Amino acid sequence: MTATKGLEGIVATTSSISSIIDGVLTYRGINIDELAEHATFEEVAYLLWYGKLPTQSELDGLLGRLDAYAAVPDPVIKQIKLYPKDTNSMAALRTAVSSLALYDTEANDMSTEANLNKAIKLQAQLSTIVAAFARIREGKEPIAPKKGVSIAHNFLYMLNGQDPEEVAVKALDQALVLHADHELNASTFAARVTVATLSDIYSGVTSAIGALKGPLHGGANEAVMVMLEEIGSADNVESVITDKLANKEKIMGFGHRVYKNGDPRAKHLQRMSQELGKLTGNLNLYEMSIKIEELVTGQKGLKPNVDFYSASVYTTLGIPRDLFTPIFAISRLSGWTAHILEQYENNRLIRPRAEYTGPVSQSYVPIEER
Numbered sequence: 001m002t003a004t005k006g007l008e009g010i011v012a013t014t015s016s017i018s019s020i021i022d023g024v025l026t027y028r029g030i031n032i033d034e035l036a037e038h039a040t041f042e043e044v045a046y047l048l049w050y051g052k053l054p055t056q057s058e059l060d061g062l063l064g065r066l067d068a069y070a071a072v073p074d075p076v077i078k079q080i081k082l083y084p085k086d087t088n089s090m091a092a093l094r095t096a097v098s099s100l101a102l103y104d105t106e107a108n109d110m111s112t113e114a115n116l117n118k119a120i121k122l123q124a125q126l127s128t129i130v131a132a133f134a135r136i137r138e139g140k141e142p143i144a145p146k147k148g149v150s151i152a153h154n155f156l157y158m159l160n161g162q163d164p165e166e167v168a169v170k171a172l173d174q175a176l177v178l179h180a181d182h183e184l185n186a187s188t189f190a191a192r193v194t195v196a197t198l199s200d201i202y203s204g205v206t207s208a209i210g211a212l213k214g215p216l217h218g219g220a221n222e223a224v225m226v227m228l229e230e231i232g233s234a235d236n237v238e239s240v241i242t243d244k245l246a247n248k249e250k251i252m253g254f255g256h257r258v259y260k261n262g263d264p265r266a267k268h269l270q271r272m273s274q275e276l277g278k279l280t281g282n283l284n285l286y287e288m289s290i291k292i293e294e295l296v297t298g299q300k301g302l303k304p305n306v307d308f309y310s311a312s313v314y315t316t317l318g319i320p321r322d323l324f325t326p327i328f329a330i331s332r333l334s335g336w337t338a339h340i341l342e343q344y345e346n347n348r349l350i351r352p353r354a355e356y357t358g359p360v361s362q363s364y365v366p367i368e369e370r
């Protein structure tokens with residue numbers, strides 16, 4: 001038995017949800033470029049869960065259910081109020097999602113219908129939780145979700161207490177479409193491993209949030225913003241990046257396990273970053289980002305991934321840095337739950353082997369002789 005570090009190149013399951021073939025990403029066979037241009041996030045969530053694009057009445061049905069489920073049980077809001085004010089936002093989300101299970105009477109109902117219903121419930125509630133957490137830590141009351149608006153609109157409304165501009169809703173919605181699913185990424189794999197023991201969907205999503213939090217995965221978007229803040233302006237890019245590369249530091253938002261010729265989602269986020277910068281009359285973050293890309297690609301051959309330009313997009317939308325990864329989670333919840341449903345449908349316990357590298361032929365030594 002020989003281990004492959006990081007399971008690189010190992011095909012661990014079959015899946016019909018999303019594919020990455022020759023650098024092209026599809027959801028249920030539809031190119032992400034088409035979806036980014038034409039689809040809403042809710043349509044994409046439907047596509048991931050049901051395997052096909054919804055008709056208008058099917059979409060209306062889903063929107064109605066998302067509206068009906070968007071409020072979060074009171075005890076969960078009360079718990080969020082007890083979290084320390086400096087709680088890490090992903091730790092808060094992980095804890096709150098785990099708590100949701102305690103107040104859901106169908107939490108342990110393993111029927112397909114109940115699991116799909118829980119996926120929709122979680123999709124409706126995640127943005128309510130993130131916005132409530134963001135307000136509560138600032139000493140403000142959470143804002144109840146609005147009916148009849150998209151998840152992107154509702155999130156910005158619940159975060160800021162006023163209806164967002166259409167351009168902001170469109171940008172956030174597109175970002176949600178672009179982050180919705182990505183084959184067997186680390187957080188999706190974590191979710192599938194958890195539910196493959198026939199544990200419940202809340203446990204699967206809680207595992208996934210924990211995996212997404214790390215800076216090598218979803219946490220990279222926040223780390224990109226830390227770097228942009230450290231650099232400050234386009235004039236400083238060259239010296240800071242050259243130093244980082246010389247010190248063998250990782251440049252956050254670059255590189256990818258699967259894409260070696262570039263992440264197909266990055267160009268959309270780059271364009272959005274530029275457009276939003278122009279609209280707000282502040283292209284500083286965009287210009288810094290472009291310069292970083294030139295240097296990192298030029299010197300290391302590494303291309304930006306989905307996390308790189310999303311940092312400047314979200315900041316230009318006025319979203320606090322530590323909510324970037326929770327927003328990723330709001331979007332990826334659709335993919336996680338689609339994978340969880342797929343895992344249940346054709347389940348087998350996921351239990352690989354480890355190549356043993358420890359000592360051999362050891363004997364027990366009584367404690368007084370050690």
Ligand SMILES: CC(=O)SCCNC(=O)CCNC(=O)[C@H](O)C(C)(C)COP(=O)(O)OP(=O)(O)OC[C@H]1O[C@@H](n2cnc3c(N)ncnc32)[C@H](O)[C@@H]1OP(=O)(O)O
Nearest residue numbers: 215216217218220249250251252253254255256257305307
């Ligand atoms: C949504 C997402 O999860 S997208 C990924 C988000 N994560 C990041 O942006 C963090 C920065 N990037 C990375 O750490 C990596 O590129 C990962 C984790 C995404 C992929 O990791 P792996 O497939 O294991 O690649 P690995 O880390 O082995 O990199 C291969 C080589 O490229 C280098 N490299 C990879 N990414 C970077 C980077 N961002 N900056 C500098 N060097 C890098 C590595 O140091 C390594 O060099 P070496 O062969 O000289 O040791």
Ligand SMILES: O=C([O-])CC(=O)C(=O)O
Nearest residue numbers: 181182184185186257306
């Ligand atoms: O697939 C991966 O390894 C990481 C990634 O880009 C994602 O989860 O969107």
